[in-house]
Amino acid sequence: MQTAFYGSSKTAPFFAPSQALIFQKTLAQAVTCVGVGVHSGLETSLTLYPALPGTGYVFVRSDIAAPKNKLKADYQSVVDTRMCTRISNTYGTSVSTIEHVIAALAGAGITNSLIEVSGPEVPIMDGSSLVFSEMIKEAGTKVQNSSLPTLKILRPIRVEQGNASAEFLPGLGRTISMQFVDYGRLGTLTDETVFSFDLDTDDFSELLSDARTFGFFEDAEKLWAAGLAKGASLENTIVIQNKSIMNEGGLRSEDEFIRHKVLDAVGDLALAGVAIQGTFRGINSGHTLNNQLLRAVFETPDAWCMV
Numbered sequence: 001m002q003t004a005f006y007g008s009s010k011t012a013p014f015f016a017p018s019q020a021l022i023f024q025k026t027l028a029q030a031v032t033c034v035g036v037g038v039h040s041g042l043e044t045s046l047t048l049y050p051a052l053p054g055t056g057y058v059f060v061r062s063d064i065a066a067p068k069n070k071l072k073a074d075y076q077s078v079v080d081t082r083m084c085t086r087i088s089n090t091y092g093t094s095v096s097t098i099e100h101v102i103a104a105l106a107g108a109g110i111t112n113s114l115i116e117v118s119g120p121e122v123p124i125m126d127g128s129s130l131v132f133s134e135m136i137k138e139a140g141t142k143v144q145n146s147s148l149p150t151l152k153i154l155r156p157i158r159v160e161q162g163n164a165s166a167e168f169l170p171g172l173g174r175t176i177s178m179q180f181v182d183y184g185r186l187g188t189l190t191d192e193t194v195f196s197f198d199l200d201t202d203d204f205s206e207l208l209s210d211a212r213t214f215g216f217f218e219d220a221e222k223l224w225a226a227g228l229a230k231g232a233s234l235e236n237t238i239v240i241q242n243k244s245i246m247n248e249g250g251l252r253s254e255d256e257f258i259r260h261k262v263l264d265a266v267g268d269l270a271l272a273g274v275a276i277q278g279t280f281r282g283i284n285s286g287h288t289l290n291n292q293l294l295r296a297v298f299e300t301p302d303a304w305c306m307v
Contacts, residue, residue: 023147023148024143025108025109025111025112026052026110026113027048027050027136030050030139031138031139032046032047032135033045033046034123035125037123037231038231039096039121039231040120040121044117044119045123046115046116046117046118046122048101048115048132048135050142051112051114053145053146054112055112056072056073056074056112057102058113058115059098059116059117060115060116061095061118062116068091069093070089071088071094073102073115073271074272075272075295078271079094084099085098085267095122096122097122098267100124100125100127101132102270103132103208103263103267104129104132104133104204107209107266108133108136111148126235127236127237129204129211129263133204137205148274148275149275149306150275150276150277150306150307151272151275151276152306154170154303155303156168156169157300157303159293161288161289163283164289165283166282166283166290167282168278168280168293168297170278170279173198174276174277175197175198175280176196176199177195177279177280179283179284180257180261180284181284193257193258195255195258208262211253211256211257212238212260213238214240214257214260215232217240218241234248238251264286264290268291269290269294272294276297280293
């Protein structure tokens with residue numbers, strides 16, 4: 001992985017006058033769902049609870065005794081980004097596949113929630129954030145009397161890996177823009193596409209929530225042979241074989257692949273713990289680069305200021 005920093009600013013971080021405040025928000029009541037873990041194949045329950053201002057996203061493993069069962073979901077707690085985002089605490093307790101539920105929370109503007117899960121995986125549901133978004137609508141939301149800290153990008157900062165890259169650019173809003181380039185593996189299923197999502201003005205539940213995760217049949221066979229992806233099926237994953245969609249009914253939209261990449265980015269970038277004022281631009285970026293970019297940002301304090 002190569003990290004490149006662009007721009008000539010050497011100004012130390014400073015606190016600028018506040019612009020439009022983003023208020024913290026939580027759920028109005030608890031709400032629960034039950035599904036299977038994509039890797040274990042075991043039934044798992046998940047409950048979203050309201051939380052106090054400043055809590056952020058905190059997972060609680062109901063199958064493990066306190067204090068080992070609590071995990072703060074932030075970019076520093078991420079320990080694995082292969083195929084999903086997995087977090088761990090100092091006791092070694094972990095929770096994986098957190099990105100879809102975090103994306104639904106962040107997409108709804110929820111900044112504080114306790115997330116109770118009965119095992120080491122968030123249930124995969126249908127492979128998208130749709131069920132989680134519907135749960136949030138059912139629970140309702142509550143605006144809290146505290147603002148969310150905002151980090152303003154002052155100069156570009158970028159990370160790269162192979163033919164993929166992710167960067168933050170200075171900008172007035174909070175936009176996530178993803179470019180997905182097909183290098184022949186998908187055939188005629190998709191061309192080079194770009195999709196942008198504005199966290200402040202666009203509707204996550206309408207534009208992104210139903211976009212499912214996707215993978216290739218030959219890769220799934222390897223995972224099954226390794227004892228992984230026991231819960232993966234055509235019910236929760238778009239499966240591609242010989243450049244054709246195996247799922248009955250095909251894609252939910254022509255741009256479902258790129259929309260899911262943006263959905264993942266919403267979840268991954270929400271682990272910053274602050275609102276990031278600027279434009280995220282990714283090219284084939286996934287969990288690994290998204291997390292590496294957040295780490296690069298916080299390791300480069302002259303590239304931003306707190307607003």
